Amino acid sequence: MSQKKYRIIQWCTGVVGKTALRHFIENPHIELAGVLVTNPDKAGKDAGEIAGLSVKTGVEATDDVEKILALKADGVLFAPIITDVDMICRLLCSGKNVASVAGPFLPNEYFEAEQEKIEAACRDGKTSYLGCGVHPGFSGDILPLTLARLMNRIDRIQITEFIDKDKNPMVYTEMMGFGADPAELLAKPRRAPDTWRHFYQSLDLVAKSLGKQIEKVTSNFEVAKATKDIPYTLGEGRTGGGIVKKGTVGGQHYEWTAYADGRPLISYHFYWTMGENVEPKWDIDSRYQVTIQGDPPLEVRLQSPPDADGKRPFFGLPWTGLLGATALPALCDAQPGLVTHVDLGVMQPHGLARPA
Ligand SMILES: NC(=O)c1ccc[n+]([C@@H]2O[C@H](COP(=O)([O-])OP(=O)(O)OC[C@H]3O[C@@H](n4cnc5c(N)ncnc54)[C@H](OP(=O)(O)O)[C@@H]3O)[C@@H](O)[C@H]2O)c1
Missing domain, CATH: 3.40.50.720 (NAD(P)-binding Rossmann-like Domain)
Structure with a gap:
């Protein structure tokens, strides 16, 4: 050694x-x-x-x-x-x-x-x-590539980041537009429609490793509304915070999909939610999830064990x-x-x- x-x-x-x-x-x-x-x-x-x-x-x-x-x-x-x-x-x-x-x-x-x-x-x-x-750099590239070796045929790979921002307060909560007016944020998302370019190395690595060429990447964005006032902090060691007011943005879902051979091949989803008090209700069990559709179908969750409150700390940082x-x-x-x-x-x- x-x-x-x-x-x-x-x-x-x-x-x-x-x-x-x-x-x-x-x-x-x-x-x-x-x-x-x-x-x-x-x-x-x-x-x-x-x-x-x-x-x-x-x-x-x-x-x-x-x-x-x-x-x-x-x-x-x-x-x-x-x-x-x-x-x-x-x-x-x-x-x-x-x-x-x-x-x-x-x-x-x-x-x-x-x-x-x-x-x-x-x-x-x-x-x-x-x-x-972790992403870019692991969950959306090395992890699915490693898992791909368990497959006979791959139809589509989906990687999803779920973060419960209520359980896991972070500085990004405020800067990413939680508490904003939903129509305003939808018109001007904090992650611009071409932000996937920063993750292109990962998308390209997976596509090329499967012998495919990315033809285009599409981008989608939707928001969920807070159903009550939700207080938040900015995380350990930081002062500041505030309240995500009822009716404002309490959840965000970004989706980027890379196409090859005219079909969606790799999708990255990001579901960030201020706990359960949002509408529509999304999954708030913090984790990365790799889902590979094909033969045989596969799903892997990368997550921490739950705390005593039953909720998971998010260890992405x-x-x-x-x-x-x-x-x-x-x-x-x-x-x-x-x-x-x-x-x-x-x-x-x-x-x-x-x-x-
Ligand atoms: N690839 C990925 O998967 C991934 C995931 C998460 C985060 N990141 C990246 O990792 C980096 C660090 O994230 P973090 O969560 O550790 O952030 P953070 O807690 O805000 O820490 C960033 C540190 O940068 C320094 N800093 C503060 N103001 C600065 C300025 N104006 N210019 C340069 N440096 C400044 C400070 O260091 P000192 O306190 O030592 O002075 C600060 O503590 C970020 O660039 C983030 O985007 C990448």
Whole structure:
């Protein structure tokens, strides 16, 4: 067994970044090299404290980008709130492999300029880049592709993200238009009709792996209305929140469908609902679900066990951090350039099986 240790930097410590940071501190195959924060209150704090652990790591978080760029490290888990392609390129040029949960998700024909920049930076730094996360990055690509091997014939693949936003308060609740006037949100959804382009890498990976070419992608959007006032918060550690008023948007369903050979081949659905008090009533059991119509038909649910209240916590954000963290060793060992899941193959996540 390889005892190689990878020196890793955590870039930003929000919900996703904090999960990855904790993993880097606890995994004996990883050596934490540095932590970049944007929040000046976190600068100077020990990484263990930021990760919510009682251990002292001796690694202090910094908001000085140049200090991080100057560090000797194998890889970076890039998890800012919005992506920054120029910064990704600087990290790649400085000799650090980058796994970004904030995208861009490549290869993707709709992001050619970004792709060329990142490829050039990989050549300069002899480094590799991977866009990763739970979706895009896992539930809508590697998971259905792996499950496809259980099939004799595939008619259609549907991947659905269900999030009960009442049980799982998140910062996205407000920014995605919950509590808005239904007609206004339908006319101007917060996810524009071409948002599927950010997920195209995943759609394309599945289609091409099945030997198919995507001809077009269609987009649909519907809303559900709150049947009573629903108070909400913005999630752990955040102040703010409000009330989704009765009659306003209490649920949203986005659907993107990729066609091949003139027929729908892959659909992504997103059902986000503020609990049960909405009309129409949608399934609020938080999970990812892969349904493959064909021979034999298949359905797989990716979900956490329920809490004592019978409702499921949604682990999409921590899973995103962990999917990036566990891909980094393989990414660091990969050939320089843009890397996809197909290049990385079956990963071997060392350091997970350890005492608690
Ligand atoms: N691919 C997927 O499946 C997937 C799923 C979920 C999320 N994501 C992506 O993962 C990223 C992190 O999500 P999250 O839930 O962890 O978000 P979050 O909790 O809001 O944390 C984002 C962090 O970004 C830093 N930040 C704040 N303002 C910033 C600014 N103006 N510019 C750059 N960075 C700033 C802060 O880091 P510090 O606190 O350290 O200063 C903040 O904690 C997002 O880009 C999100 O879209 C991807």
